[in-house]
Amino acid sequence: MARKLGILGGSGLYEIEGLQGAAWTEVETPWGKPSDAFFTGSLNGLDLVFLPRHGSGHVHAPGDVPYRANIDAMKRLGVTDILSISACGSFREEMAPGDFVAIDQFIDRTVGRPSSFFGSGCVAHVSMAHPTCPRLARAAVAAAREAGATVHEGGTYLAMEGPQFSSLAESRMYRESWGADIIGMTNMPEAKLAREAEICFLTLAMVTDYDSWHPDHGSVDIREILATLAANAGHAKGTVAAMPGLLDHETPCPHGCDRALEHAIMTKPAARDPALLAKLSAVAGRVLEA
Template identity: 55%
Template sequence: MTKRVLGIIGGSGVYNIDGLENPTWKKIETPWGDPSDALLFGTYAGVDMVFLPRHGRGHVQTPTTINYRANIDAMKRAGVTDLISVSACGSLKEELPPGTFVIVDQFIDRTFAREKSFFGPGFVAHVPMAHPVCPALSNALVEAAAQENIRHAKGGTYICMEGPQFSTLAESHLYRSWNCAVIGMTAMPEAKLAREAELPYALVGMVTDYDCWHPDHEHVTVDAVIKVIHENAANARKIVCAVAERLTGTRKPSPLGIETVLDVAVMTAPEKRDPALMAKLDAVAGRILK
């Protein structure tokens, strides 16, 4: 069985993971450019962990300028087998107040200015995204949140907007009419790229505000969001450590078969494949290219 290496991508306010044994920051080079930052390697409860701050330490990358392909490729090169994302977001439901952690199970992608695939002309692939998160990882997150007494909700749709501006009131009401639970700016194309890289993925949406639909919280302001982000960051570290404790022992494959999804995704005939693009896919698709 493959040894588990748990990857963590930290969102706004989560720029480090305290308590790791033998913590070491290492820069990972990728053919897609530079990741958001160096990667933090260490162990917790006997589980190897790799952490990446999505916006970089000091929060220097916007949701649009994040190099999502480099981030996922770097995680793959680092040996990560399972990927958990923690992401600040706004609530689109009354019953999900600030401070709630939503273990997301679906996404709607409204972004338009980002590279969304490792594949392209000369090497075409289509991976399934009907079920975008790994249920085993999501269940572990739900159990970890309960263990740490963190207010949480199991399931919900995350709508990803381009940003960096917050929603208009009309947009906020539209997304509520679609029954979305939370809104953020970074889950896409991260979840799609993780699937292309055959990495089981799960996301915790850390609610910071009510977007702008709520009559008692009509304006989203950075200072109000930052206040809740700091409170959420402590719980994010707790849930990450608690989920690591639940993922000790022998690693089992994802029940969705994510680790072999590329077996039936590639469309391009072998003799028509672009050698340059294939070389860039050595980490992401190396299993099927050998």
């Protein structure tokens, strides 16, 4: 199966340049309307799908992003790999504003966001022990470095609810007691939903600030964040442009991301809710129809 790369753009990345056969595509899902239309096309031989996570004009707050609709639509469009590019704060001196971090772990502190496609009528439990795809990470790290970015391989992303930034006490706790490296507001439940949809997933975090723990930086300044995002936009676009030459276009995922539902569904076929099964047709059709 040929790979198709989905890009979830957050603050600072609202468009992809240079696509051949580019078109905006509306996708209907049983989980509601996605954040926006999808920008589709081909980039140097790799089919690509781009979605601005917050919508055109940045209209969706982190807690209001229609995460299930976004991931379901990506699956319907044939996406096999998702690169989530997100603006984040840093808890580590060495992960400085302007740097990129390829995330390999998450701590989920979000509340009130639907975090699963499954539920009563069809129960499933997927593993999140290793929530990002190493194969996709290798390609993204190489692409970002080719684009001129400083990249850190591996890091723990703490997903907070927001939309407010952390208090000083929270920032210190996340950094010193919990061992988090990066903090953001949007990559949960994205990573969980991508795993349930059997899509390879990677967060490439763009560091914009030191949150509030740093004694020389104090509180988060939105003006500084915007300035850093503007400076990093070129690196982000360059990373996407380099991905086609670095991502394996044909081989199934060697880490099993594309088979995450293989033994995950617990509800016996006779007890499954037909209405929920209809909603799961895209993300779980491979196993439900087997």
